[in-house]
Amino acid sequence: MANEVGQLDTSIEIITPENIAFRYRVAGPFRRLPAYLIDLAIRGFVILAALIVSLIVFGIVGLAPMGFGLVLVLWFLLSWFYGGLFETFFNGRTPGKMLLQIRVVSVDGQPINGLQAVLRNVLRTIDMQPGFFCVLGLLTATMNNRFQRLGDLACATMVVIEEQPWLHGVVRIQEAEVARTAAQIPANFEASRTLGKALAAYMQRRRTFSWGRRLEIARHLGEPLRERFDLPAGTNLDLLLCAAYQRAFITDHRDEADPGGSPFLQPQSPFASFDQPAPASFEVDSSA
C-alpha cells in the first residue's frame, strides 16, 4: 500500500528474507553531523593521547622521531579508515553513530560489507567539498529520498535510525464515565478496521489535547457514531470515542461466546507461545 502512494516522509520500507516488510526511518544531516563531530573529537583525542604517550615513552629511550612516526601512521589510519573499520567490525556503527542511535545498512536492508564501509568513508573527502562545508554531500542528500551522500550512492548504503523502541500498548482509560457510556453502546457493535485505526490514533494523542480541543476533534467521528448508537444529543463525544475504543480494544461483551468468530481466539502463529523458560544467561557455557 505504501508503494502505491509513494514515500511521504523519511520512513522507507525494507523487505526481509523472511518476506516481512518493515519500516526504517532514514537519518538526516541533523543526526549524522553530530555523530560525525563526536567521531572527529574521539579521533583528535586518541591522536593527542598517543602523541603524548609515545613522546614520553620513546623520548626516554632516545627514539623520539620513531614515536612521532608511529603517531603519524596512527593519524593516517584514523583519518582514512576510522569509520570504515568501525562500521565493518561493529555492524555498521562508529562510536558517534552508537550515541546517536544510527546505523549504516545497504539500501536493500542487508548489512554492509567491509568494502562498502571503507569506500563510503574514503569518499567522504569529496562529499566535504568545497572547503570543509559538506556542500556537495548535503546537496546530494537532498536530491534523493534516503539522504544519501555521494559516498552512500557509490556503495549503495544508507544511514537509518535504530532506536530502542518503546512499547505503546493499549491506552488505559481512567474516567469512570467511560464505563457508563460503554454500557450504552449496543452489544453487537464491532469496530471496522478503519474505525479501529481512527479510534486508536485519537486515543494515542488524546492525552496531549486540551479539553476543548478534544471535543472539537471528537465531533467529526463522534457525531455519526452517536446517531448510529441512538444516544441522546447531549452525550460527551470525547467520552463516546473513549467508550467505543474500550469496547473495540479492551473489554468484550461476548467474552465466552462466539467460538471461532474472531481470528484472535486461536493464535495462528506457531511461535505465539513459548513453553521453554528463558535462559538465565545468554552467554556460552564455559564449563561445557
Added chain:
Amino acid sequence: MKVSDLLESRRANWRELEQLCSWMEGHARRRTAARTVARFSALYRATCADLALADAYQLPPGTIQYLHQLVGRAHNQLYRTRTFNVDTWLHELFVAVPQRLFADNCLRLAFVVFWGVFLLSGWLAYYTPGFVERVLPEEMVNRLDDDFSEPITGSNLETVVMGGGKAGFYILNNTSIGLRCFAGGLAFGVGGLYLTVANASMLGAAFGYMTNSPRADNFYHFVTAHGPFELTAIVLSAAAGMRLGFSLVDTKGYTRLAALRRAANEAMPTMCAAMIMFLAAAVIEAFLSPSAAPYPIKAAVAVLSSGMLMFYFVILGYPREESP
C-alpha cells in the same frame, strides 16, 4: 480475545527479544550460546509474524511502530556485517585487479596524462630558467636547494631512528594525496584529473630543475630507490578515481547510479593496490633513500621494484582464457 489481551500475551516475547538485542549489541558473536541464538531466531520469527498480521489483529498504530522498530533492530543483529575475507582479498588483489587494469582505458589515460605532463614540465624546467619558480612555491625550491646541497651521508643508526619518523610522515602525506586523487575522481573524473596534472607538473618541475643543477647527483641518489613504487602508485590512484568519474559519463547502458556502483566495486581494490605501493615507497624512502648506501644498491632496488611492478601488471595482468 481483544487487542489488549493479545498484547498482554505477546508482551513477554517482545520484551525478551529486546533484551536479547541489547545483549547481542554489547557482546561478540562467538560468545553467544547456541541456545540463545536459536531462541533469538524463534522470537524474531514470531515478532515478524506479529508484525505481518498487525493489520489483521487491528493493533494500535503505536504498537505497530514499536514492532517496526523491534523487527528492524533484531534484523540488524541477525544479519551482521561481513568482515574482510583474506582469501577473497588476495584473489582480488593478485588476480582480479591486474587482469582488470591490463585492459583499463582509465589507467592508460592516467599514465599518459601523468607522464606527459611530468616530462613536459621537466623539459620546461630544464631549459627555461624561471619556470620552476612559477610552478613550485618558493620555499619548496629553497628546500630542494638546501636538502641536496650535500652528498647523502646519513650514518646508519641515525638513518634508522629518523627513518621511523619519516616513514610515518610519508605514509600520511603521500597516501593521503593518493586517496584524495581517488576520491576527487568521483567528480566526473575532473577532480582526479586536476590533482594528477598538478602533481605531475610539480614533480616534473622539481626533477627538471634538479637535473639541471649541480646537485643533480645528490638528488638522484635520494629519489632513485623509491621512485618506481611512488610514481606508479600516484598513477594508479588517479586511474582508480577516473574509473569512478568516467563511469558517470559512459554508463555502458546502465543507469548512472548503477554504473557508479559497479565502478566503485572495481575501483576500491585497485586503490588498495595503490596504497600497498605507497606503503612500500614510504618505507624505502624513509630508510634506504637517505642512507649512505652506494648508488648501485639504490639503483638495484629501483630495478627490482620496477621488475615487480612489471610482473604484477604484465604477467599477472595478461589476459587469460576464462575458465567456464
